[in-house]
Amino acid sequence: MRPYKELSKEELVLLKEELEKKFEEEKSKGLKLDMSRGKQTTSQLDMTMSIMDVLDSDSVLKTEDGLDCRNYGLMDGIPEAKKLLGDIMGVPAENVLVYGNSSLSIMYDAVSHSVTHGVMGSTPWCKLDQVKFLCPVPGYDRHFKVTEYFGIEMIPIPMTPAGPDMDLVEEYVNNDPTVKGIWCVPKYSNPQGISYSDETVRRFANLKPAAEDFRIYWDNAYAVHHLYEDKQDEILEILSECEKAGNPDLVFEFCSTSKISFAGGGIAGMASSVANLKSIREGMTVRTIGYDKVNQLRHVKYFKDLNGVLAHMKRHAEILRPKFEAVLDVLDREIDGLGIADWTRPVGGYFISFDAMEGCAKEIVAKCKEAGVVLTGAGATYPYGKDPKDSNIRIAPTFPTPEEMAAATDLFVLCVKLVSVKKLLGEMSE
Amino acid sequence: MRPYKELSKEELVLLKEELEKKFEEEKSKGLKLDMSRGKQTTSQLDMTMSIMDVLDSDSVLKTEDGLDCRNYGLMDGIPEAKKLLGDIMGVPAENVLVYGNSSLSIMYDAVSHSVTHGVMGSTPWCKLDQVKFLCPVPGYDRHFKVTEYFGIEMIPIPMTPAGPDMDLVEEYVNNDPTVKGIWCVPKYSNPQGISYSDETVRRFANLKPAAEDFRIYWDNAYAVHHLYEDKQDEILEILSECEKAGNPDLVFEFCSTSKISFAGGGIAGMASSVANLKSIREGMTVRTIGYDKVNQLRHVKYFKDLNGVLAHMKRHAEILRPKFEAVLDVLDREIDGLGIADWTRPVGGYFISFDAMEGCAKEIVAKCKEAGVVLTGAGATYPYGKDPKDSNIRIAPTFPTPEEMAAATDLFVLCVKLVSVKKLLGEMSE
Numbered sequence: 001m002r003p004y005k006e007l008s009k010e011e012l013v014l015l016k017e018e019l020e021k022k023f024e025e026e027k028s029k030g031l032k033l034d035m036s037r038g039k040q041t042t043s044q045l046d047m048t049m050s051i052m053d054v055l056d057s058d059s060v061l062k063t064e065d066g067l068d069c070r071n072y073g074l075m076d077g078i079p080e081a082k083k084l085l086g087d088i089m090g091v092p093a094e095n096v097l098v099y100g101n102s103s104l105s106i107m108y109d110a111v112s113h114s115v116t117h118g119v120m121g122s123t124p125w126c127k128l129d130q131v132k133f134l135c136p137v138p139g140y141d142r143h144f145k146v147t148e149y150f151g152i153e154m155i156p157i158p159m160t161p162a163g164p165d166m167d168l169v170e171e172y173v174n175n176d177p178t179v180k181g182i183w184c185v186p187k188y189s190n191p192q193g194i195s196y197s198d199e200t201v202r203r204f205a206n207l208k209p210a211a212e213d214f215r216i217y218w219d220n221a222y223a224v225h226h227l228y229e230d231k232q233d234e235i236l237e238i239l240s241e242c243e244k245a246g247n248p249d250l251v252f253e254f255c256s257t258s259k260i261s262f263a264g265g266g267i268a269g270m271a272s273s274v275a276n277l278k279s280i281r282e283g284m285t286v287r288t289i290g291y292d293k294v295n296q297l298r299h300v301k302y303f304k305d306l307n308g309v310l311a312h313m314k315r316h317a318e319i320l321r322p323k324f325e326a327v328l329d330v331l332d333r334e335i336d337g338l339g340i341a342d343w344t345r346p347v348g349g350y351f352i353s354f355d356a357m358e359g360c361a362k363e364i365v366a367k368c369k370e371a372g373v374v375l376t377g378a379g380a381t382y383p384y385g386k387d388p389k390d391s392n393i394r395i396a397p398t399f400p401t402p403e404e405m406a407a408a409t410d411l412f413v414l415c416v417k418l419v420s421v422k423k424l425l426g427e428m429s430e
Numbered sequence: 431m432r433p434y435k436e437l438s439k440e441e442l443v444l445l446k447e448e449l450e451k452k453f454e455e456e457k458s459k460g461l462k463l464d465m466s467r468g469k470q471t472t473s474q475l476d477m478t479m480s481i482m483d484v485l486d487s488d489s490v491l492k493t494e495d496g497l498d499c500r501n502y503g504l505m506d507g508i509p510e511a512k513k514l515l516g517d518i519m520g521v522p523a524e525n526v527l528v529y530g531n532s533s534l535s536i537m538y539d540a541v542s543h544s545v546t547h548g549v550m551g552s553t554p555w556c557k558l559d560q561v562k563f564l565c566p567v568p569g570y571d572r573h574f575k576v577t578e579y580f581g582i583e584m585i586p587i588p589m590t591p592a593g594p595d596m597d598l599v600e601e602y603v604n605n606d607p608t609v610k611g612i613w614c615v616p617k618y619s620n621p622q623g624i625s626y627s628d629e630t631v632r633r634f635a636n637l638k639p640a641a642e643d644f645r646i647y648w649d650n651a652y653a654v655h656h657l658y659e660d661k662q663d664e665i666l667e668i669l670s671e672c673e674k675a676g677n678p679d680l681v682f683e684f685c686s687t688s689k690i691s692f693a694g695g696g697i698a699g700m701a702s703s704v705a706n707l708k709s710i711r712e713g714m715t716v717r718t719i720g721y722d723k724v725n726q727l728r729h730v731k732y733f734k735d736l737n738g739v740l741a742h743m744k745r746h747a748e749i750l751r752p753k754f755e756a757v758l759d760v761l762d763r764e765i766d767g768l769g770i771a772d773w774t775r776p777v778g779g780y781f782i783s784f785d786a787m788e789g790c791a792k793e794i795v796a797k798c799k800e801a802g803v804v805l806t807g808a809g810a811t812y813p814y815g816k817d818p819k820d821s822n823i824r825i826a827p828t829f830p831t832p833e834e835m836a837a838a839t840d841l842f843v844l845c846v847k848l849v850s851v852k853k854l855l856g857e858m859s860e
Contacts, residue, residue: 037502045500049487056486057479070475070692072467100530101722108717115546116556116580126546126556142719149716150546262500265724286579287538289572292531292722294695 003339004424012425019418023371026411031372033408038190038350038396040259044319048261048312054301061294069293075284076277077269081296085269087306088223089255090237095271097280100291103256103268107217108146110252110270113283114180115150119213120249120279125150125180133217134172134182136164138353138381138392140190143183143219147383154383157182159192163200170207177210181217187235188222191381191394192353193346195233205241207250215276218253222349224313225259227321231347239271248273257299259350260309260316267292267299323397323405327352330409340420343395352395353381360419361390367415373408433769434854442855449848453801456841461802463838468620468780468826470689474749478691478742484731491724499723505714506707507699511726515699517736518653519685520667525701527710530721533686533698537647538576540682540700543713544610545580549643550679550709555580555610563647564602564612566594568783568811568822570620573613573649577813584813587612589622593630600637607640611647617665618652621811621824622783623776625663635671637680645706648683652779654743655689657751661777669701678703687729689780690739690746697722697729753827753835757782760839770850773825782825783811790849791820797845803838 007015055061061069063078076082077098086096099106115125125131133147137156147154155172157164164184172179184204186196196204204216218238226232242250249272256268272280303309328345331354335341343354356364361378368375376394379385395412397405437445485491491499493508506512507528516526529536545555555561563577567586577584585602587594594614602609614634616626626634634646648668656662672680679702686698702710733739758775761784765771773784786794791808798805806824809815825842827835 039502040500042498045498048500052485052487052489052491055482057482059482061482068472068475068694070470070478070694072469072688072693074694102718102720105718112542112546116542124556126554142716145716149713258502262724263502264498264500264504264720265722283579286572286575288532288535290532290694292695292725294692295722295725 001337003337004420005339009425009428012421016418016421016425019414019421022414023367023418026414027371031407031411033372033400033404034374035396035400035405035408036374036376037399038259039399040263041319041399041401044316045262047315047319051261051298051302055294055298061297063293063297069297072289074293075288075290076281077291078293078296078300080300081267082269084300084303084305084309085255085267086271088309089220089253089271091239091253091271094274095239095277096269097277097284098267098269098291098296101256101266101268101295102258103219103221103254104142106254106268106270107143107219110217111146111150111152111181113280114213117283119215120276122213125152128178130178132176132179134164134169134179135383136182136184136189137383138191138387138394139183140185140219141376141380141385143217144383147183152180155179156383159189159194161194163194163196166200166203170203173210173214174208175210179209180211180214183217183219185219185221186238187220187233188225188346188349190221190349191351191392192344193349193351194344195235195348198236201236201238201241202245205238205245205247205250207247209250214250216251218251220253220255221259223255224309225316225350226313226348227317227324228347229314233348239273249276252276260313261299261302265295267296320398322402323400324352326402326406327395327397327409330406330413334410334413335416338417338420341416350396350398352397354393354395355391356393356416357420357423358389358391360416360423361387361393363419364412364415365393367419368412371411371415373411375412431767433767434850435769439855439858442851446848446851446855449844449851452844453797453848456844457801461837461841463802463830463834464804465826465830465835465838466804466806467829468689469829470693471749471829471831474746475692477745477749481691481728481732485724485728491727493723493727499727502719504723505718505720506711507721508723508726508730510730511697512699514730514733514735514739515685515697516701518739519650519683519701521669521683521701524704525669525707526699527707527714528697528699528721528726531686531696531698531725532688533649533651533684534572536684536698536700537573537649540647541576541580541582541611543710544643547713549645550706552643555582558608560608562606562609564594564599564609565813566612566614566619567813568621568817568824569613570615570649571806571810571815573647574813577613582610585609586813589619589624591624593624593626596630596633600633603640603644604638605640609639610641610644613647613649615649615651616668617650617663618655618776618779620651620779621781621822622774623779623781624774625778626665628666631666631668631671632675635668635675635677635680637677639680644680646681648681650683650685651689653685654739655746655780656743656778657747657754658777659744659747663778669703679706682706690743691729691732695725697726750828752832753830754782756832756836757825757827757839760836760843764840764843765846768847768850771846780826780828782827784823784825785821786823786846787850787853788819788821790846790853791817791823793849794842794845795823797849798842801841801845803841805842
């Protein structure tokens with residue numbers, strides 16, 4: 001395929017006409033597909049249904065220590081659920097708290113609590129003139145919404161294939177005392193599917209923050225979400241790296257079973273140093289007498305241990321892999337070599353990140369919508385919803401079937417081509 | 431029985447010796463009983479076990495609208511759970527949000543959100559020099575802990591048999607713009623078991639707050655927690671009273687199934703005006719994609735409707751009634767007429783409130799502890815844990831058996847007598 005930039009104006013005009021014709025044809029098909037959100041598909045959820053059978057009215061709803069899960073108490077989680085989530089994150093149970101069903105809520109609460117009460121006794125952020133967070137981009141829109149909601153200034157940090165640009169991270173964190181946090185999805189990042197290199201993790205662990213209340217918000221959302229048996233990313237365990245670096249309190253880590261068991265009925269947890277957890281428990285004891293321990297027990301009985309989780313996730317991978325491959329096949333076949341886009345090839349996680357030519361993302365998303373394919377809003381992967389290059393689009397292939405994903409991607413590449421051609425013609429006439 | 435105050439010094443001295451001897455005897459029995467917290471007893475929890483059977487792997491985990499409860503979405507609760515909690519509170523489903531498992535968490539979040547973001551667009555409380563809450567006393571310690579944690583100044587408001595002293599409430603709320611809230615347990619109040627009279631509810635609904643962001647924090651924790659078939663309190667429904675009074679946005683109401691199904695696995699909700707809920711959802715959407723909808727569905731399938739809840743609570747009452755009566759029998763028999771104490775005779779809820787002679791509560795609780803009976807800390811029913819009269823003690827009869835409760839109360843009255851006698855002797859020698 002010849003790169004579009006090598007085409008003459010006449011060739012581009014002809015191509016544009018051809019693509020527009022095709023687009024109208026596609027549009028008339030009345031597609032109705034959604035590749036906007038990273039959510040489990042029905043067959044994944046069906047696969048987990050036997051979790052509904054592990055507890056019944058004959059079950060003894062007690063922890064291994066004999067505590068009644070049905071009653072008040074055990075505020076920060078049952079010991080066996082701490083161990084299970086700890087094993088998923090690679091940290092000891094004593095470093096884990098188990099909350100409700102959503103890691104997003106835990107992150108929100110961590111930020112909200114810092115705003116009202118500071119971090120381990122520091123000045124509450126609401127008393128400060130300026131609070132900043134570093135935001136690796138492209139990143140997860142819901143992270144950015146949390147910081148935006150609290151009026152925290154967000155500074156974009158470019159991602160590299162090894163993780164965030166650590167030169168820039170170090171420069172900010174080690175020198176600017178108003179920088180209080182950084183959002184990280186360290187493994188199979190949202191949306192690029194990048195896993196941080198060992199060097200990146202070590203550089204994180206060795207930060208020397210100017211602010212005592214700076215924390216790394218380490219959203220380990222895809223810790224066990226591999227797509228392949230033979231290609232799996234692993235990252236260094238951050239808590240122990242921080243400990244080694246003499247920075248034991250540097251990290252708040254989060255995880256959940258939303259994409260392991262049920263998004264609408266899972267469990268979520270947080271890992272941190274014993275000192276951080278002590279401080280967090282002081283707020284927690286005001287907020288709750290305890291989360292849903294019956295559901296914690298249900299998860300432990302169902303998965304049993306990390307091996308149970310990994311076996312389960314292998315079956316998830318079998319469902320998800322063909323969807324990712326369907327998207328990548330179409331992208332490879334249709335636009336590789338045209339010089340109008342780049343995309344990632346993740347071996348885990350829930351997303352593919354797509355970079356169109358500058359200034360094209362919004363129009364591509366609009367075109368897709370016009371023809372019945374919903375994508376995550378362009379810009380969503382950047383703080384304040386503003387992608388300065390208007391280039392990044394997040395593709396979420398998990399929910400539709402492989403066939404639907406192929407159809408949706410066919411339409412998507414058509415829109416990418418059409419918008420790119422128009423863009424190039426526009427540049428010529430300028 | 432002759433009132434202690436009519437006894438001569440010599441009689442009191444003799445009585446004291448006798449009581450001290452008895453106390454040492456009791457102490458040597460090595461009792462180990464806890465009447466400190468309002469929690470369900472094991473037989474209540476056992477009674478609910480079939481809730482574990484209503485959903486299994488053959489169930490269709492969908493809402494009545496066909497939405498998959500297992501996946502993301504329906505942030506503010508499934509429609510049928512809104513209806514169920516709404517029926518418990520006596521409000522339409524459209525006025526209800528369903529959260530996680532704990533109404534305390536919802537209350538905490540409501541206060542926390544007001545601190546960081548204000549109420550329906552008002553100035554965030556963290557930007558204000560002074561924020562005050564009215565606290566009917568005696569009241570619920572965990573309410574007071576929430577406001578204390580956020581540095582909110584608490585003003586005690588005496589309770590009357592009809593609810594809080596409304597003259598005082600009106601004086602504060604209608605004139606002082608720094609008063610932003612009042613904690614209420616309107617039905618079978620904690621700890622007195624008082625239900626607000628219709629006049630009290632109407633006066634609440636007709637408040638003319640000086641602060642636009644004043645709200646009544648209406649913790650309807652014991653809405654269906656009657657002890658008797660033939661003696662049941664009912665209160666006016668506050669949301670509609672507020673609506674009638676032209677104050678539709680005045681109330682945040684809270685409830686949960688912690689003392690209906692399982693404290694460690696229930697559901698909780700909030701009711702308010704449509705305008706309040708709209709504002710609350712704006713924060714909620716930043717915090718979560720949705721709570722545990724599977725457990726919401728489980729509760730709806732188990733209870734079916736309000737009648738199901740009421741039938742269930744009748745069986746709870748059969749378990750709890752003998753415990754309350756065991757306490758009251760001992761109190762009546764042992765100290766009625768001695769002029770050293772007053773106590774409430776609730777027909778619902780989870781507590782009995784006991785008022786000792788001034789300056790005696792702490793020592794009574796300490797004495798009980800010395801002999802193996804744990805009571806809620808004296809003072810806990812007051813803001814900052816400070817009962818100015820050192821008189822009120824909360825008795826929680828629900829967890830131990832009726833026999834244990836009788837034994838614990840026997841010890842309790844012994845301690846009450848002993849401490850009272852010592853107090854009277856001390857006054858004589860002053």
